[in-house]
Amino acid sequence: MLRLAAASLAGTAIEFYDFFAYGTAAALVLGPLFFPTFSPLAGTLAAFGTFGVGFVARPLGSVLFGHLGDRRGRRPVLVASLLLTGASTVAVGCVPTYGTIGMAAPVLLLVLRFLQGLGVGGEWGGAVLLTAEHAPAGRRGLWSSFPQIGPAVGFLLANGVMLALSASLTDAQFAQWGWRVPFWAAGALALGGLWLRSSLAESPRFLEIDDPARMPFAEVVRHHWRLVLLTAGALAIGYAVFYAVTTxxxxxxxxxxxxxxxVMLTCVMAAVVVKGSLTPVMALLGDRYGRKPLCLAGCTASALWMFPMVALLATGQPLLMFLGFTGALIAFITMFAVIAAYLPELYEPRVRCTGAAVGYNLGGVLGGALTPIVATALAEHGGRVPWAVGAYLTAIALLSLGCFALLPETRPVPVAVVEPVAG
Structure with missing residues (x-):
């Protein structure tokens, strides 16, 4: 289990490194380079628009790779998704800017971001299921949380490289070529990930399936559509909080x-370190007290913390911004540490790879794709403290709270062993 969990963590870290490198670049530099004819606000919105395309592609990746995972096994998904994401990320680092090739530059950026999203949409389902279906029932939450640590590691890697480049290069050097380095590094990371995953065994639960679904997505839509919508709505706040903080x-x-x-990258990265460190702790609590109570607690905490978070951000003071980001990400991981066990347990094994991944990534469209765009537009028309952003995030938290309330608990209940009475 330790070797499997480590390989899953490393793989998700590499995939999400690719995904987060783009998000950070979109926030810091892509607007002026690829949309120079726009105003600063419009350029940022356009850059976040290409960022959002990756989230739109993720549910499509879930359908594509989910079909592969439910028909052929979880292991092939891990290899194919990593290859696609790694290749498209390296290509982003090679795209000429608007000043060189004109409108072809943002178009190429859009296409490559779409391919990135397809790969990440397949990654989560394969990595989580391979771990969850190997894990013992009583510790499924803990072992399944290892792939959930991967995004934190990927974020720290991506932003650590960005931070080092930002601190060591001039603004002109960073804009000219420095921002490309994290994308080029993705190639070496992808090769390392493929090597780690080459020896993983197939999920025993998949091998037990006698009648794999012929058309998994059609079966999910026909029999589990309500569950998919509820899980997407429930997970929206997690994505919204995470990308409000990190992007x-x-x-x-x-x-x-x-x-x-x-300073901004340092504050965000420090908060992500706290979040990553608490992931296994929250997962253990999920094994002990149940998945649903942790999710409800995380949603409630998010709803209560969004206004304080934006107020602390508006101070511009590093320590206060760090406090605001940390509180938000603790609320986030209270939910998402147990999601890797919770979602697979909600679906029957024969359509689990498709159902769990589609629900997970649709939540990304609702929360992750829209939040940077909506928050940027709302903040532009407010005062120094973006209260409208706090209200927007609080509303999403309340929506997710209602969806979680309608989902069942899935934590396996230990079966008591009754000793036979002598005589």
């Missing part, structure tokens, strides 16, 4: 508050 706040802090890139 929108970078643009808001640097453009509106005048805080340096280095």
């Amino acid at each position: 929108w706040s970078l643009a808001y802090g640097t453009e509106r508050l005048g805080v340096s890139r280095t």
Whole structure:
């Protein structure tokens, strides 16, 4: 289990490194380079629009790779999704800017971001299911949380490289070529991930399936559509909180508050370290007390913390911004640490790869794709403190809270062993 969990963690870290590198670049530099004829606000919105395309592609990737996972096994998904995401990320680092090839530049950026999203949409389902279906029932939450640590590691890798480049290069050097380095590094990381995953065994639960679904997505739509919609709505706040902190706040802090890139990246990265460290702790609580109570607690905490978070961000003070980001990400991981066990348990094994991944990634469209765009537009028309952004995030938290309330508990209940009476 340790070797399997480590390989899953490493793989998701690499895939999400690719995904987050784009998000950080969109917040810091892509607007002026690929949309120079736009105003600063419009350029940022356009860059976040290409960022959102990756989320739109993720449910499609779930359908495509989910079909492969439910028909051929979880293991092939891990290899194919990693290849697609790695290749498209390296290609992003090679795209000429608007000044060189004109409108072809943002079009190419859009296509490559779409391919990135397809790959990440397949990655989560394969990595989580391979771990969850190997894990013992009483510790499924803990072992399944390892792939959930991967996004934090990927974020730290991507932003660590960005931070080092931002601190060591001039603004002109960073805009000219520095921002491309994290994308080029994705090629080496993808090769390492493929090597780690080459020896993984197929899920025993998949091997037990006698009648794999012929058309998994059609079966999910026909028999599990309500569950997919509820899980998508439930997960929306997690995505909204995470990308409000890690993407929108970078643009808001640097453009509106005048805080340096280095300070903003440091504050966000420090909060992500706390979030990553707490992931197995929250997963253990999910094994002990149930998946649903942790999700309800995380949603409630999110609803209560969004206004304080934007107020702390608006101060522009590093320690206060870090406090605001940390509180938000603790609420986030209270939910998402148990999601890797919760979602697969909601679906029957024969359509689990498709159903769990589609629900997970549709939540990304609702929360992750829209939040940077909506938050940027709302903040532009407010005062120094973007209260409208806090209201928007609170509303999503309440929606997700209602969806979680309608989902069942799935934590396996230990079966008591009754000793036979002698005589």
